[in-house]
Amino acid sequence: MIVTIDGVAASGKSSVSSGVARALGIPYVSSGLLYRAATLLGLEARLDLGEAAPLLSHLQMLPLRLEPLPEGNRIWQGERDLTPQLHQSAVDAGVSAVAAHPELRAWVDEQLRRLPPPFVAEGRDMGTNVFPQAGAKFYLTASPRIRAERRAAERPEDVDAIEAALVERDARDRVQSAPAPDARVIDTGPLSLEEVIAEILKGVKG
Numbered sequence: 643m644i645v646t647i648d649g650v651a652a653s654g655k656s657s658v659s660s661g662v663a664r665a666l667g668i669p670y671v672s673s674g675l676l677y678r679a680a681t682l683l684g685l686e687a688r689l690d691l692g693e694a695a696p697l698l699s700h701l702q703m704l705p706l707r708l709e710p711l712p713e714g715n716r717i718w719q720g721e722r723d724l725t726p727q728l729h730q731s732a733v734d735a736g737v738s739a740v741a742a743h744p745e746l747r748a749w750v751d752e753q754l755r756r757l758p759p760p761f762v763a764e765g766r767d768m769g770t771n772v773f774p775q776a777g778a779k780f781y782l783t784a785s786p787r788i789r790a791e792r793r794a795a796e797r798p799e800d801v802d803a804i805e806a807a808l809v810e811r812d813a814r815d816r817v818q819s820a821p822a823p824d825a826r827v828i829d830t831g832p833l834s835l836e837e838v839i840a841e842i843l844k845g846v847k848g
């Protein structure tokens with residue numbers, strides 16, 4: 643079984659996927675972390691994120707490992723756990739440029755398709771491109787303001803700055819982020835986290 647949960651930035655994909663996966667007793671897989679890890683390593687190596695080839699060669703020298711734990715995924719580079727650094731604002735600002743390269747998307751997709759089902763996969767194009775065969779597909783939305791208010795509880799920046807950055811990231815991600823034709827779109831704005839998880843579990847179990 644594969645369940646896909648796509649959606650716009652900070653719509654609740656990771657929190658919801660973790661809850662759904664725990665209820666189903668299966669892992670969840672966060673595709674965005676692979677794009678974030680590529681961005682972090684590119685920034686640390688002072689590479690131009692607008693150029694795919696040097697970034698891809700750099701990544702091929704430093705293989706990454708995605709660990710899909712139910713309470714939250716981790717990304718390892720050898721013994722180094724990159725996870726704590728993947729949600730900093732510099733990575734948020736650079737990641738869409740990295741994700742726009744078809745070569746980088748192929749690099750991420752290959753790692754995801756190697757994972758053995760069952761799992762819940764979350765991202766932008768899990769239901770459309772990576773796992774079109776998934777048995778249940780969902781796409782999460784919420785207004786930029788609500789998403790920014792939720793995120794402000796986790797970040798030092800103020801709500802207006804977070805909202806502006808989310809709107810910009812959504813615009814940059816639009817090409818690869820769309821609901822699959824057979825996905826159920828859920829506006830998480832008026833719902834609690836538990837209500838969103840319950841809606842999805844209802845859909846999965848039919």
Ligand SMILES: Nc1ncnc2c1ncn2[C@@H]1O[C@H](COP(=O)(O)OP(=O)(O)OP(=O)(O)O)[C@@H](O)[C@H]1O
Pocket residue numbers: 649650651652653654655656657658674792793795796830831833834835836838
């Ligand atoms: N329905 C909800 N009601 C209230 N808070 C929520 C809801 N869904 C998510 N949240 C909160 O919103 C914040 C963002 O959620 P989360 O990190 O899961 O989003 P995301 O879509 O994975 O983000 P990103 O795209 O940046 O990886 C978290 O603090 C989470 O607890």
Ligand SMILES: Nc1ccn([C@@H]2O[C@H](COP(=O)(O)O)[C@@H](O)[C@H]2O)c(=O)n1
Pocket residue numbers: 651652655673674675677678737738739741764765766767768811815818
């Ligand atoms: N399937 C995906 C997943 C992510 N991206 C890009 O990575 C960025 C970070 O993802 P989060 O889920 O952690 O927000 C996102 O803004 C996209 O640029 C993607 O392209 N496809």
